[in-house]
Amino acid sequence: MTDEAIINMYKSGMSFKEMQPIIGLSDRAIRNVLYKHEIPMNREQYSGQPRKNKVNEDFFKVWTHEMAWVLGLFVTDGHVNKQYHSIYFSQKDERILKLIAKYMEADYVLAPIGSTRSTPTLIVNSKKIKMDLEALGIVANKSLTVPFPNIPGEFLSSFVRGVIDGDGWVGKEGYQMHITSGSLDFTEGLLAVFHSWGLKTKITFIKGQTGNIIYRLWVNGKNELPKLAKIIYKNATFDDFHVYKRVYMTQHSDAPYCIEDKSSLPRWKLIDGKLVHTQGSRTPFRTNISKSVLDFLKGVAKEKKIHINYLIESGLEKVLKQEVISYDRDSRPKDRIQYKTTYDAELLANVREFAKRNKLFINDIIEYSVQWIDIE
Structure with missing residues (x-):
């Protein structure tokens, strides 16, 4: 975590209490960073009440095509902070995040990249916006219960x-x-x-x-x-x-x-x-995969007339969007056999990093990804 990132988060209007769980520092450590760079401190922010950062707080009150598009993105890739008056947008393509910030007239402040977050995440602090989203049925921990909003x-x-x-x-x-x-x-x-x-x-x-x-x-x-x-x-x-x-x-x-x-x-x-x-750059990779998983994939590949590695890649692409996965290490299959094929080089590099962040092996991720493969 760089001092610049901490300063930018503070200047966006986040309180010390909001910053602590994101950057993993105590309020004293945050204050020391600000002192070191002679950043003026706001008493309300220090006390836990964030000053209002730049954002159009009426954004979700007025229907426009831009608002509807941003709402669609938020329903699927957004997150409501249960404890604080903050919402987050996550997208691999920063161009999309910058456009969201532009439409919302919001400061462009990203959450710091860390061991559990690799996807760029835009932070927007506003109690009113959080309440407007709640009025649309979009609340914290929404993924399993979010309703279809009443859209004109x-x-x-x-x-x-x-x-x-x-x-x-x-x-x-x-x-x-x-x-x-x-x-x-x-x-x-x-x-x-x-x-x-x-x-x-x-x-x-x-x-x-x-x-x-x-x-x-x-x-x-x-x-x-x-x-x-x-x-x-x-x-x-x-x-x-x-x-x-x-x-x-x-x-x-x-x-x-x-x-x-x-x-x-x-x-x-x-x-x-x-x-x-184009196929892009591909690289060979060898690891041990469950025989039963491979047999299943061979059957699907034969039916769909597609190579097994392309099936695996379709599942891996979806897993990478999840940031963190729940994996039972004690349930690792006992029937693993050696399997060698080629993968998209960029995808394999991302999977390698994803496995490292989740403290797993690449073959764990490959086997886990099978449930996400498109077999329809």
């Missing part, structure tokens, strides 16, 4: 775009999309919306590692995804969406969203105006 019809498309940007998965070939949620109420509400839009959709579910049911709402079909895309991107600006999801969803439409992927490991290229998917 005019703004439903932007809300759903935010939901897909938050917890939606889009297959790169443009044939499948699903949204994952722990709340049946929310999933059924979304199902009703998709039905009203004339989409072919269904709900599937699996049992998670902790015993909770995980629901997935699917839209499948070469013609269905462009139909959905036409609705949800109608009121989008030039940047309030995840680019790759829009590219994947519209590739079979009459008006595909074509833009170069300028990342270090591009996922696609435009050749003669057509989208061509």
